[in-house]
Amino acid sequence: MGACGKSDPIYRASQRRVWHNQGDTQVSEQNTEMGMNPSTDDFATLLEESFAADSPIEGTVVRGRVTAIENDLAIVDVGLKTEGRVPLREFSMAGQPAQIGVGDEVEVFVDRIENAMGEAVLSRDKARREESWVKLEKNFEADERVEGVIFGRVKGGFTVDLDGATAFLPGSQVDIRPIRDIAPLMNTPQPFQILKMDRRRGNIVVSRRAIMEETRAEARSEIVSNLLEGQQVEGVVKNITDYGAFVDLGGVDGLLHVTDIAWRRVNHPSEVLTVGESVRVQVVKINPETQRISLGMKQLESDPWDEAASKFELNSKVTGRVTNITDYGAFVELDNGIEGLVHVTEMSWVKKNVHPGKIVSTSQEVEVMVLEVDADKRRISLGLKQCVENPWEDFSSKFPVGTKVEGEIKNITEFGLFVG
Incomplete structure (x- = not known):
């Protein structure tokens, strides 16, 4: 190994040990000899002491005191040969004024001990970033909320200041529903x-939507806990679908199924309801596990089937309106909320194997006879042909058995002829 020069850290460390002991009564000859002729172990010890003595504070966070405020700069003394200047904006949150004054203690990051101007180069932003990352990592591990300020817009989302650390807020994580104007936020x-942190890359991804969903869930639980089945409440129609309408009950939505809107047949909820309309509904069912609420409007009115048996007597003739036609018959509305079925076999005395749509049409007013009433099953059987004379009875009276008649051959089959 070559001789130690005066610029060598081991030489300087050995000399410091000697000069440090000059205040003693005697200078240790042993130390002097070690400084001049160090062993391998002494080399290691002296090298370690040299690095410790020359270790700079550059690249670390230190505590200092504000000594003056000049224009938009804070003069900060951190115990170095000279003070440093830090822009006031670095002491403020995004969009907020700086809250700092002379005499305040602050933590700053030492970029350089001395620049070309002879001043210490300090940064509050970098110190806050270092502090923030430590705190944010703890928050992330504990799954805790953090406070931040949205201050900029970038591709795909926004930038958020988390007390010095900059995070990315994706556009899909701003709110539960898309927001057109984010200016108020x-x-x-x-x-x-x-949602995600990567200190090595300096990436932080946050969500405002997760907070809103959690808050909404808490509010929903509270509202649901105060509702009772059978309770009548006011709400506003929020959305309409093919199968029903969603009603806002003041922070929680309930489903008003199409079959619970009215006792009568409702083909689509939009026939009765409009978005934004205020409605009074009854809580039909609450599922405590899923917190789903089923609502009803028809339950607020008396059930028309309660008087169906007394109102529609057997073999009585009534007038109704055709509401629906199927392959097996036609439904006729007899009263608000009460429909009966005219089976295809009860439509005509003479027309066989004919689709009901060729005999009646939707919305047509027809006279029918009540054949059967089952209030428990909410069924009424009706007959259309019973309201006209039976042509077979008239034929049998005109043409008794044995009478000779003339007619036209309508059809020929293997088993006989049809004569009309």
Whole structure:
């Protein structure tokens, strides 16, 4: 190994040990000899001491005191040969004024001990970033909320200041529903949930939507716990679908199924309801596990089937309106909420194997006879042909058995002839 020069750290360390002991009564000859002729172990010890003595504070966070405020700069003393200047904006949250004054203690990041101007180069932003990452990692591990400020827009989302650390807020994580104007949310402190962190790459992804969903779930649980089955409540129609309407009950939605809108047949909820309309509904069922709420409007009115048997007597003739036609018959509305079925076999005395749509049409007013009433099953059997004379009875009276008649051959089959 070559001789130690005066610029060598081991030489300087050995000399410091000697000069440090000059205040003693005697200078240790042993130390002097070790400094001049160090062993291998002494080399290691002296090298370690040299690095410790020369270790700079550059690249670390230190505590300092604000000594003055000049224009938009804070003069900070961190115990170095010179003070440093830090822009006031680095002491403020995004969109907020700086809250700092002379005499305040602050933590700053030392970029350089001295620049070309002879001043210490300090940064509050970098210190806050270092502090924030430590805190944010703890928040992330504990699944805790953090406070931040949306201050910028980038491709695919927005930037959020988390007390010094910059995070990315995807556009899909801003709210539960898409927001057209985000201006009211900018520069306002609000809670966020950290979804992902990567300190090596300096990436943080946050969500505002997760906070809103959690808050909404808490509010929903509270509202649901105060509702009772059978209770009547006011709500606003929020959305209409083919199978029903969603009603906002003040923070929680309930489903008003199409079959529970009215006692009568409702083909589509839009026939009765409109979005934004205020409605009074009854809580039909609450599922405590899924927190789903089933609502009803028809339950607020008396059930027309309660008086169906007394109102529609057997063999009585009534007038109704055809509401629906199927392959097996036609449904006729006799009263609000009460429909009966005219089976295809009860439609005509003479027309066989004919589709009901060729005998009656939707919305047609028809006279029918009540053949059967089953209030428990909510069924009424009706007859259309019973309201006209039976041509077979008239024929049998005109042409007794044995009478000779003339007619036209209508059809020929293997088993006989049809004569009309």
